[in-house]
Amino acid sequence: xVQKISILGATGSIGDSTLQVIDAHxxxxxxxxxxxxxxxERLAEICKRFRPKFAAIADExxxxxxxxxxxxxxxxTACGEAGVLAAAAYPADRVMAAITGFSGLKPTLTALxxxxxxxxxxxxxxxxAGSLFMDIAAQQNTTxxxxxxxxxxxxQLLVSKSIEDVRHLTLTASGGPFLNLPLDQLAEVTxxxxxxxxxxxxxxxxxxxxxxxxxxxxxxxxxxxxxxxPADKLKVLIHPQSIIHGLVTMHDGSVMAHMxxxxxxxxxxxxxxxxxxxxxxxxxLDLADERELSFLTPDLKRYPCLxxxxxxxxxxxxxxxxxxxxxxxxxxxxxxxQIGFADIAGLIRDTMDKMTxxxxxxxxDVYAVDExxxxxxLDSISL
Ligand code: NDP
Ligand code: MG
Numbered sequence: 001x002v003q004k005i006s007i008l009g010a011t012g013s014i015g016d017s018t019l020q021v022i023d024a025h026x027x028x029x030x031x032x033x034x035x036x037x038x039x040x041e042r043l044a045e046i047c048k049r050f051r052p053k054f055a056a057i058a059d060e061x062x063x064x065x066x067x068x069x070x071x072x073x074x075x076x077t078a079c080g081e082a083g084v085l086a087a088a089a090y091p092a093d094r095v096m097a098a099i100t101g102f103s104g105l106k107p108t109l110t111a112l113x114x115x116x117x118x119x120x121x122x123x124x125x126x127x128x129a130g131s132l133f134m135d136i137a138a139q140q141n142t143t144x145x146x147x148x149x150x151x152x153x154x155x156q157l158l159v160s161k162s163i164e165d166v167r168h169l170t171l172t173a174s175g176g177p178f179l180n181l182p183l184d185q186l187a188e189v190t191x192x193x194x195x196x197x198x199x200x201x202x203x204x205x206x207x208x209x210x211x212x213x214x215x216x217x218x219x220x221x222x223x224x225x226x227x228x229x230p231a232d233k234l235k236v237l238i239h240p241q242s243i244i245h246g247l248v249t250m251h252d253g254s255v256m257a258h259m260x261x262x263x264x265x266x267x268x269x270x271x272x273x274x275x276x277x278x279x280x281x282x283x284x285l286d287l288a289d290e291r292e293l294s295f296l297t298p299d300l301k302r303y304p305c306l307x308x309x310x311x312x313x314x315x316x317x318x319x320x321x322x323x324x325x326x327x328x329x330x331x332x333x334x335x336x337x338q339i340g341f342a343d344i345a346g347l348i349r350d351t352m353d354k355m356t357x358x359x360x361x362x363x364x365d366v367y368a369v370d371e372x373x374x375x376x377x378l379d380s381i382s383l
Contacts, residue, residue, distance in 0.1 A: 007019070037059060047075050054077075054087055084106075095119065096121065102324065108133075109125075116142055119272070124328070150245050151226055153260075172247070186341060190341075221309065237297070308349060321373065326373050330343070330348055347377055
């Protein structure tokens with residue numbers, strides 16, 4: 001049976017890798033609904049190539065251009081937040097949630113409510129809404145499959161194991177582009193340097209998060225909620241080659257690793273095939289080609305954002321939402337050269353210190369705390 005796949009964030013890096021896997025399996029998958037933020041040209045190209053039934057562009061000002069670009073094509077169109085939510089609710093067998101940042105939360109929640117399998121790339125929405133997000137998935141009987149390579153690895157490793165049987169879970173990290181940069185040069189790095197990831201090709205926001213290692217911090221929280229694992233069972237290990245993506249250490253001393261070339265098509269193919277395996281012809285790892293696999297403990301002086309995340313892991317949902325919001329503002333300000341690279345952690349810290357009473361018990365609180373944290377962070381930048 002051909003499965004209908006919707007892609008929220010189809011024009012991004014994960015969207016692109018998802019379309020490549022779908023393209024290689026025309027008998028297994030077709031595209032149902034697609035969305036983009038403002039990239040009219042690429043979204044139109046995708047519509048022409050993959051013939052989805054529904055396409056939405058978030059930026060309302062571009063709607064006329066978008067419709068003109070699709071002239072003559074049989075596809076229902078929409079725009080704005082309502083359009084993206086309609087795409088998320090459009091009938092599909094699986095939805096790829098790959099919008100970047102907190103703006104992916106509402107569409108991903110809509111997907112959880114309307115589709116039985118959600119492939120989750122958008123880690124920020126899980127960090128911001130945490131167990132509320134997982135509760136909605138459970139109430140709706142929706143399966144959440146992690147796309148993020150480390151969580152995808154752990155998902156594969158944890159099949160038929162309970163968290164009680166596990167001593168700890170390890171997320172590996174490449175260390176980003178500044179792993180070996182002298183510490184006193186970190187203040188000088190530019191956005192262009194920060195987005196040049198040594199291993200993975202990704203969107204700009206996650207690339208900067210990888211450079212600060214807040215990406216790994218977000219992933220710790222993502223793992224906490226996805227696998228319902230206590231904070232003290234989560235570890236981070238730098239592994240510059242990014243061949244091992246996740247490790248599960250059992251109480252009996254066995255350590256299981258998941259390996260693969262650093263190519264997001266691999267976890268995406270797993271999610272598209274689950275619970276079966278796709279016969280995808282993706283290049284597999286050959287360890288004989290790997291000269292060296294090395295590992296080191298992260299230096300928290302180099303990665304103060306990771307230290308913040310370890311603190312937040314134990315601090316409850318309110319602070320997790322605050323950290324995510326402050327980081328989004330900090331990364332945007334760094335991209336616009338309003339703050340330096342080394343100021344990102346300080347801005348997040350200040351915002352957290354101003355919002356120690358952030359408390360979350362329902363989704364309305366998530367939106368309110370996110371908004372308040374953004375305001376505080378923006379105020380600090382304009383001081
Ligand atoms: P990209 O920046 O490449 O793509 C983001 C996508 O979201 C684009 O389609 C973009 O549209 C769309 N978008 C951005 N803002 C909005 C908005 N306000 N409303 C609607 N759509 C919007 O990001 P990535 O593909 O790299 O990452 C996507 C998510 O997946 C992130 O949460 C990231 O953390 C996660 N992830 C990514 C990995 C990777 O290898 N890239 C690995 C693991 C997780 P447009 O193109 O029009 O701007
Ligand atoms: Mg990852």
